[in-house]
Amino acid sequence: DAGVTQSPTHLIKTRGQQVTLRCSPKSGHDTVSWYQQALGQGPQFIFQYYEEEERQRGNFPDRFSGHQFPNYSSELNVNALLLGDSALYLCASSPADSVEQYFGPGTRLTVT
Amino acid sequence: AQSVTQLDSQVPVFEEAPVELRCNYSSSVSVYLFWYVQYPNQGLQLLLKYLSGSTLVESINGFEAEFNKSQTSFHLRKPSVHISDTAEYFCAVIDSGAGSYQLTFGKGTKLSVIP
Incomplete structure (x- = not known):
């Protein structure tokens, strides 16, 4: 049973560019959340998707957007990248009616 | 807004000794609480x-x-504790009383087990 998978593993982008990160949830899970973990910090909630809709959003600017597909996989898009967007981006999935979130290995984004 | 405080950023401890990692959260009527562990260059478990x-x-x-x-x-x-417990530990809370779905994390505590 595959866990949460994320791609790519690492990514290097230049300021001003756009990036798309991808997540496949654990089998049987229909809810996907995204978190940003800056170096030396705890993860910060970006948003959560359920039934292809953004259900809740954290304190992140509109440059951060997402999408959930009918197969429950999800994308995180970040536009107009800033140096401060460099971080580990974590995807977490959970089954319906459960608060337990299971995390993927993350995508390390470096903005130069 | 909910917040989580992990009072110790680093905790060194000798192997086979006991350890306590502290976590406090801001008050709420109803919460769900979690501890996650993160090994180097990995996601959270x-x-x-x-x-x-x-x-x-x-x-x-x-x-x-x-x-x-x-x-x-x-x-x-x-x-x-064992050597294999060396990792970073994060305390997290969901404010269920506010109808929230998000995990709010502390800044983490790095546990180093000394042989």
């Missing part, structure tokens, strides 16, 4: 959780945590 019922919860590898509502705490303990 759920270590244990409090959702309801018994205030003492245990993990399969010997960790335990106790929910104390009056002190708004959820400290993590292990009576005897």
Whole structure:
């Protein structure tokens, strides 16, 4: 049973560019959340998707957007990248009616 | 807004000694509490959780945590640590009373087990 998978593993982008990160949830899970973990910090909630809709959003600017597909996989898009967007981006999935979130290995984004 | 405080950023401890990692959260009527562990260059693994019922919860590898509502705490303990416990530990909360789905994390505690 595959866990949460994320791609790519690492990514290097230049300021001003756009990036798309991808997540496949654990089998049987229909809810996907995204978190940003800056170096030396705890993860910060970006948003959560359920039934292809953004259900809740954290304190992140509109440059951060997402999408959930009918197969429950999800994308995180970040536009107009800033140096401060460099971080580990974590995807977490959970089954319906459960608060337990299971995390993927993350995508390390470096903005130069 | 909910917040989580992990009072110790780093905790060194000798192998086979006991350890306690402290966690306090801002007050709320109803919360769910979690401890996650993160090994270097990896994602987060759920270590244990409090959702309801018994205030003492245990993990399969010997960790335990106790929910104390009056002190708004959820400290993590292990009576005897191993080298393999070296990792960063994050306390997290969901404010269920506010109808929230998001995990709010503390800044983490790095546990270093010394041989």
